[in-house]
Amino acid sequence: MDNKVERVMLSLQKNNIKPYYVETKEEVVPLVNYLLNEGDTVSAGGSVSLSETGIIEHLKCGRYNFLNRNVPGLTDEDIRNIYISALNSDAYFCSCNAVTENGELYNVDGNANRICAISFGPKSVIMIVGVNKIVCDMNEAIKRVKTIAAPKICKHRGNHTYCRKIGHCISIDKGQIDMASGCDSPERVCCSYLITGQQRVKDRIKIILVNDNLGF
Numbered sequence: 630m631d632n633k634v635e636r637v638m639l640s641l642q643k644n645n646i647k648p649y650y651v652e653t654k655e656e657v658v659p660l661v662n663y664l665l666n667e668g669d670t671v672s673a674g675g676s677v678s679l680s681e682t683g684i685i686e687h688l689k690c691g692r693y694n695f696l697n698r699n700v701p702g703l704t705d706e707d708i709r710n711i712y713i714s715a716l717n718s719d720a721y722f723c724s725c726n727a728v729t730e731n732g733e734l735y736n737v738d739g740n741a742n743r744i745c746a747i748s749f750g751p752k753s754v755i756m757i758v759g760v761n762k763i764v765c766d767m768n769e770a771i772k773r774v775k776t777i778a779a780p781k782i783c784k785h786r787g788n789h790t791y792c793r794k795i796g797h798c799i800s801i802d803k804g805q806i807d808m809a810s811g812c813d814s815p816e817r818v819c820c821s822y823l824i825t826g827q828q829r830v831k832d833r834i835k836i837i838l839v840n841d842n843l844g845f
């Protein structure tokens with residue numbers, strides 16, 4: 630483990646966020662299997678990191694009650710109900726847009742269902758985070774979303790936004806570097822912004838740091 634990762638883990642601990650560290654993405658499923666109990670109700674936000682580490686497949690294995698919003702044929706109303714039920718789950722899985730060396734988490738959502746679950750509701754939040762998401766501070770976290778995460782997410786989902794075409798947020802070209810400046814696209818993925826600092830409920834949020842590049 631390098632010094633930067635060690636610093637992040639100590640900062641997360643200080644903020645009452647429980648850090649775990651694994652060298653490879655193959656170690657993530659066994660750790661998650663250990664953290665969960667058979668019969669747990671589990672749910673997940675949309676995340677490439679979860680697919681890349683095999684977590685989504687693991688949640689479907691039958692050991693858990695998986696509230697899966699990606700089942701074919703679900704209506705918008707069904708998906709909305711899954712989002713709401715997810716807030717009462719035993720464990721909610723997602724990744725994180727950026728983790729600062731101070732142990733703060735930065736997440737930006739289009740629908741805000743994920744940042745709601747991170748903030749309140751699920752008994753446990755388990756984030757799977759590649760070391761590529763570590764940044765030095767919050768300014769770097771904001772920049773990371775505008776120049777890396779959002780453009781790649783828009784490309785992955787096929788959203789018609791400025792950053793998908795140009796590779797960075799329109800706010801940068803306008804000289805607006807504040808957090809919430811952005812495009813007017815109805816398919817914009819940056820609508821609600823969450824900074825997670827020190828937590829009152831110790832270890833409710835857990836972060837599995839993976840020594841690999843995962844997701845966007």
Ligand code: SF4
Nearest residue numbers: 779792798811812819
């Ligand atoms: S506000 Fe729009 S252009 Fe800017 S990063 Fe978000 S989706 Fe892309």
